[in-house]
Amino acid sequence: MIKRLIFSLTFIITLILPANADNIMPKKVADINSASIGLYQIPLKIVIYKKPDKNSDVIYRVNWDYKSFNASDDKPADNFFTVLIQEKELAYVQVSDYTDDWAEIIYDKENNKKGWVHIEDLRFMTWRTFFNMYGRKYGLYYLANSPAESKKLHTSTEENSQIIEKIEKPIKIKLTVIKGNYALITAIENNIGKTGYVNWRNDNGEIYIFPAIK
Numbered sequence: 001m002i003k004r005l006i007f008s009l010t011f012i013i014t015l016i017l018p019a020n021a022d023n024i025m026p027k028k029v030a031d032i033n034s035a036s037i038g039l040y041q042i043p044l045k046i047v048i049y050k051k052p053d054k055n056s057d058v059i060y061r062v063n064w065d066y067k068s069f070n071a072s073d074d075k076p077a078d079n080f081f082t083v084l085i086q087e088k089e090l091a092y093v094q095v096s097d098y099t100d101d102w103a104e105i106i107y108d109k110e111n112n113k114k115g116w117v118h119i120e121d122l123r124f125m126t127w128r129t130f131f132n133m134y135g136r137k138y139g140l141y142y143l144a145n146s147p148a149e150s151k152k153l154h155t156s157t158e159e160n161s162q163i164i165e166k167i168e169k170p171i172k173i174k175l176t177v178i179k180g181n182y183a184l185i186t187a188i189e190n191n192i193g194k195t196g197y198v199n200w201r202n203d204n205g206e207i208y209i210f211p212a213i214k
Contacts, residue, residue, distance in 0.1 A: 081093060103115050103119055157179050173186070
């Protein structure tokens with residue numbers, strides 16, 4: 001009887017832990033809000049206010065760790081986080097506005113709900129800083145539904161510059177530098193390196209590639 005109970009509990013834990021431990025990364029273009037300006041690495045407990053003022057209404061609360069996620073509603077963790085990687089203890093949400101002491105975060109990606117969190121330390125990174133830190137270290141990958149235009153390699157960052165190559169199915173993308181809305185990359189495809197500038201985002205803020213953090 002005891003052995004059977006232990007087996008049952010082990011089976012339940014095995015079902016639960018992988019689901020909680022799944023990493024979260026953007027998969028498609030729509031996963032990143034075009035109005036976002038960067039990412040904020042959040043603490044384990046977070047209170048979200050209606051305005052950048054601790055006397056304003058509290059509209060959302062989140063308590064989480066790398067095994068559980070508890071919020072004011074029943075929305076899943078992947079609707080809150082943009083990046084969640086347990087092994088590296090990385091947890092980021094999107095930011096749509098920022099002051100010295102406050103960040104407006106997108107806490108409900110599906111419904112584009114936003115609120116303000118008080119910042120205790122330097123946890124905010126612009127998209128450019130985030131890409132330079134993680135994209136140069138781990139490389140990049142294309143998000144699903146990226147337009148064909150974003151996969152054209154240009155000779156420079158000029159909009160009408162010459163197109164060198166088109167990327168089809170790269171197995172690896174190395175980032176050299178970010179310049180405005182362009183990224184200088186080398187895409188490895190069919191064992192051949194193709195180097196040039198691509199649009200990593202458009203003028204409306206849509207992002208097409210993302211750091212392949214592992």
